[in-house]
Amino acid sequence: MTIPLALRPALLVTLVSACLFTSCEKEYNPDTVPLSNLPATNQEVNNWILTNMRYYYLWNDKIPANTDTTLTPDKYFLSLLYDRNNSANRDRDRFSWIQASADELKASLGGQSKTTGMDYKLYYFDQARTTIAGSVIYVLPGSPAAAAGFKRGDIFTKVNGQALTTDTYSSLLAGDVLTFTMGTLVNGVPTDANQTRQVTKVVFQEDPVLLDTVYTIGAKKIGYVVYNQFNPGVYKSSGPTDKTYDNKLDNVFGEFKQQGVNELVLDFRYNPGGYVSSSNNLASLVGKNIAGKVYYTQLWNPKVTADYDKKYNPGWNTQNFITKATNIGGNLNRVFILTTGSTASASELVINGLRPFMTVTTIGNTTVGKNVGSITISDANGRIKWGMQPLTFKSANSQGFTDYPTGFAPAVEVREPAYAMKAFGDLSEPLLGEAIYQISGTRTTARRGVITNENFIEAGSSLDQKAGGGNMFVDMTDKPVK
Structure with a gap:
């Protein structure tokens, strides 16, 4: 059973509204000063953060009993995160974040x-x-x-x-x-x-499907897709109801199926993740013999798990693959996925979710290692402007595997050059060229690992400015939690 996510906002709205109105009606006359026009104090924002973190946060049992609510909300939120500065802990919280504008947070998640x-x-x-x-x-x-x-x-x-x-x-x-x-x-x-x-x-609204094409090399029909964010459609403030980009992927794979594609290369090298629903949509277009099978399971904290087991029955946290008319898995025995140190979250979910059903060969560099997901929490009344994205669950594939906090190491390591990169789709481009070689035995680029500019050290990237520092894995199947 899939959890009816649309019901989750009601749970949180009730809780948040009770806290705000109870504390504020003693100070203000709502007949003369509308509550929504009054700025929330840092203390109120921090109380709101703490209440929600103590319920939803994956490591809610690690939150200190006494916290310093005099801090600014951004610093207060960080003070609650589990072992975030301890690099020796593979399972610490590296990914939860908060933003001063919930509207900007939701928009960035929507591309x-x-x-x-x-x-x-x-x-x-x-x-x-x-x-x-x-x-x-x-x-x-x-x-x-x-x-x-x-x-x-x-x-x-x-x-x-x-x-x-x-x-x-x-x-x-x-x-x-x-x-x-x-x-x-x-x-x-x-x-x-x-x-x-x-x-x-x-x-600007980003279309995550940057390129798709088919290569014919001998008997091989190779489908290639550059996909940069798991986003179902054009962003709407009411929630992710638009399916423009999911539908576009469906059409791409419909074309692949019509052309008889029998090998597939997914280019996730710059994909930081995104919506679980779009991850499932893509995996369901690719997987072999997946009808009725588990794509992945969410592992929440004991409090949420117990409450939701009672409310929605056990199994609410498991998502099966979707039946797709344009699935090409029947023609595939394997899939090649191009990865870098910017490949994260929902991209890694696809890797992990498909591995029980087919060979998944990664080419490039080790991925980020984000085996955890989050929900969006904001104030439905709009008085608190902040929005937060705390980690709330770990993900496990159908075999129960969840242990990849250090990322997925590539089966074939290929470094992308720092400068003078080839265009996407160019068969002499190092990562794509290596995938073509692995598939066909025909080498279209220099031997792997022979790359100039190898000694340049990365100083930063615009990808770091994307939602969550470029590491998204968001449970927003229907709409963000309010």
Whole structure:
């Protein structure tokens, strides 16, 4: 049985409303001053945080008995997280987060944010690790960056005429109007190219299905999809009811099925995760002999588990694969998934969920290791503006396997170059080229591991600015918890 998630908001709304109205009616006359117009104090926000964390948080038994509610809400929330600074603990909380705007939190989870429309990585290119150049990893079609001529593999060395350094890059890239000084590689070192491009950030909806195509190599029909976030559709403030992108994937796999695709490459290298429902949708298009089988199970804290077992009956926390007319699993014995250190959460859920049913071969680098999921908690009355995304469950596949907090190591390790990257879909691109070789025996790129720029050290990435620092695994099958 699948939990009726639409009922969860009612549980929390009742609890939150009781706390707020009981404490505030003694101070304010609602006939003269509407409660919704009054700013919540830090104390009220922190009480709201604590009440919800003590019920929903995965490690609610680890929350201290006495907490310092005089802290600002962001610092207070962090003070509740389980062992977050203890790097020796593989199972500590690395991923819960809170934002001052619940509306912005929900929008970013839905793929909508203020952006130029390009994502990039930043690398030090001097021995002292002070000077930085940016490398564009992908550009969203229809975005300001695309209109300005940016493409994957472009290099930039300055922003608004200033060099990027450890101290300056964050503030320079945070602006709304950005003038990039473009660069080129000279003897392997990023160098100014005496060309600039100006881009203005806009609120933009990201389509996560960046590319799909089919390659024919001998008897192999190879389907290839670049998928950058598990997001069902265009963001709506009322919740994830739009299915535009899930439907687009269904159509892609319908085309794969029509063309007789018998090998599949999923490119998750920059996919930080997202909605469980979209993860299940994609896995259900791929899996072999999965009808009626368990995709994954959520393991919540004992309090929630006991309450929901009574309310919804045992099994509420298990999700089966979906029956999909465009499933191509009947033609597949295996799937290849491209991964990097930015591959996380719902992407890893697909890897873990499919492994009991078919061979899953990962190519690239070790994934993040996010075997835990979260829910969105916000105040339905709108008085508390904060939104939080605490971890609330671990995930296990149909065999009960949940132990991947250090990530999935690649079956075939291939490093993506720091600069001068090939376009997605280019068969000479290192990760895709290796997948083609593993499938067909035909090598379309240099031997794996032979990559220039291997010594550049990453300084940061725009992916870190995505929801949750780029690590999302969100139980939002119907709508966020309020």
